[in-house]
Amino acid sequence: MDKEIFVVCDRNVETLAAGIAEGRPMLPITADEDHKTMDTVVRICRWLMEQGADRSAVVYAVGGGVTTDLVGFAASIYKRGVRYVNYPTTLLCQVDAGIGGKTGVNLDGYKNMIGVTRFPAATRILPEALKTLPARELRSGAAELLKTFIIEDNGNYDRAVKVLSAPVTDFDALHKLVLEAAEVKYRIVEQDPFEEGPRRKLNLGHTYGHAIEWYQHTHGVSGPLSHGEAVAIGMIRAAEISERLGIAKAGLSSRLRADFSACGLPTELPCPEEELEQAIRKDKKVENGRIHFVLIRKIGKVIIEELDDLHKFTE
Ligand SMILES: NC(=O)c1ccc[n+]([C@@H]2O[C@H](COP(=O)([O-])OP(=O)(O)OC[C@H]3O[C@@H](n4cnc5c(N)ncnc54)[C@H](O)[C@@H]3O)[C@@H](O)[C@H]2O)c1
Numbered sequence: 674m675d676k677e678i679f680v681v682c683d684r685n686v687e688t689l690a691a692g693i694a695e696g697r698p699m700l701p702i703t704a705d706e707d708h709k710t711m712d713t714v715v716r717i718c719r720w721l722m723e724q725g726a727d728r729s730a731v732v733y734a735v736g737g738g739v740t741t742d743l744v745g746f747a748a749s750i751y752k753r754g755v756r757y758v759n760y761p762t763t764l765l766c767q768v769d770a771g772i773g774g775k776t777g778v779n780l781d782g783y784k785n786m787i788g789v790t791r792f793p794a795a796t797r798i799l800p801e802a803l804k805t806l807p808a809r810e811l812r813s814g815a816a817e818l819l820k821t822f823i824i825e826d827n828g829n830y831d832r833a834v835k836v837l838s839a840p841v842t843d844f845d846a847l848h849k850l851v852l853e854a855a856e857v858k859y860r861i862v863e864q865d866p867f868e869e870g871p872r873r874k875l876n877l878g879h880t881y882g883h884a885i886e887w888y889q890h891t892h893g894v895s896g897p898l899s900h901g902e903a904v905a906i907g908m909i910r911a912a913e914i915s916e917r918l919g920i921a922k923a924g925l926s927s928r929l930r931a932d933f934s935a936c937g938l939p940t941e942l943p944c945p946e947e948e949l950e951q952a953i954r955k956d957k958k959v960e961n962g963r964i965h966f967v968l969i970r971k972i973g974k975v976i977i978e979e980l981d982d983l984h985k986f987t988e
């Protein structure tokens with residue numbers, strides 16, 4: 674057996690990971706946001722060192738986005754960088770986090786403050802992984818899957834709404850859609866690896882989505898919406914604004930509302946719009962005073978608008 678493969682897995686998918694590891698060295702980790710830290714990265718690096726991993730090592734990451742972000746980052750700094758391969762086990766990770774090379778960890782509770790872009794050598798999507806995924810995690814990923822097909826359709830958006838309508842039972846059909854979505858994301862990232870242009874399309878729904886997450890975090894909201902749920906609401910806001918600006922035909926936001934509800938996703942802002950302004954302004958600072966807001970022309974076609982103020986669109 675080759676000695677250069679090392680497996681790091683989310684301990685919640687240890688059995689699945691053991692099947693992939695086939696006896697190779699394996700490190701199960703606790704993969705939640707509190708453990709998405711430099712400490713865990715150092716732990717992974719130390720383990721690799723103890724295992725005698727050298728520059729030819731390949732590290733497999735088996736888990737959701739927390740695991741692939743952590744392992745990708747550890748692999749990018751261990752011995753100045755070794756290869757890694759993602760085995761995403763959540764829907765969100767299969768269509769989003771596991772592809773695209775963004776890696777990193779949280780710092781002092783701030784999400785993804787430290788990290789680098791380093792592409793995985795491969796992303797291997799396991800259809801069986803999703804069968805054990807809790808319904809809520811499936812829904813969170815569903816929002817990113819739908820987002821991908823709002824950006825690029827080819828008839829997949831309607832198919833996805835059908836397959837994702839709760840409860841999800843057709844995992845073969847879901848797997849086919851996952852492969853299509855992963856392909857779309859891969860192509861967009863390939864065109865613009867460092868997010869200077871078209872890759873920004875993938876942020877559809879995320880201006881409001883991040884603001885909702887920030888609001889919930891700072892207000893200590895109990896049972897907060899997941900990332901995907903917040904993004905679903907953000908996409909509906911984007912559709913409403915697009916309609917108001919005449920960029921989309923009337924009816925787009927109602928259609929998204931109906932489709933997302935069928936998939937068990939929320940559609941209404943969880944707080945008054947004004948409450949989100951501070952967070953949107955914070956995002957704006959990150960972008961050098963400009964917001965890149967993604968608007969929807971129609972299903973399958975989005976445009977990026979560079980704004981200095983979201984107000985003139987929302988008022
Ligand atoms: N790098 C990127 O481009 C990118 C993009 C989006 C999100 N992210 C990051 O990804 C993270 C979220 O990732 P996620 O949504 O994949 O979740 P996650 O890694 O937090 O996993 C969600 C939960 O599901 C469990 N789990 C994972 N696979 C399972 C399976 N097959 N069966 C049962 N349980 C399983 C996990 O243990 C965890 O409790 C965030 O930290 C986010 O910042 C990164």
Ligand SMILES: [Zn+2]
Nearest residue numbers: 817879900904
């Ligand atoms: Zn997202």
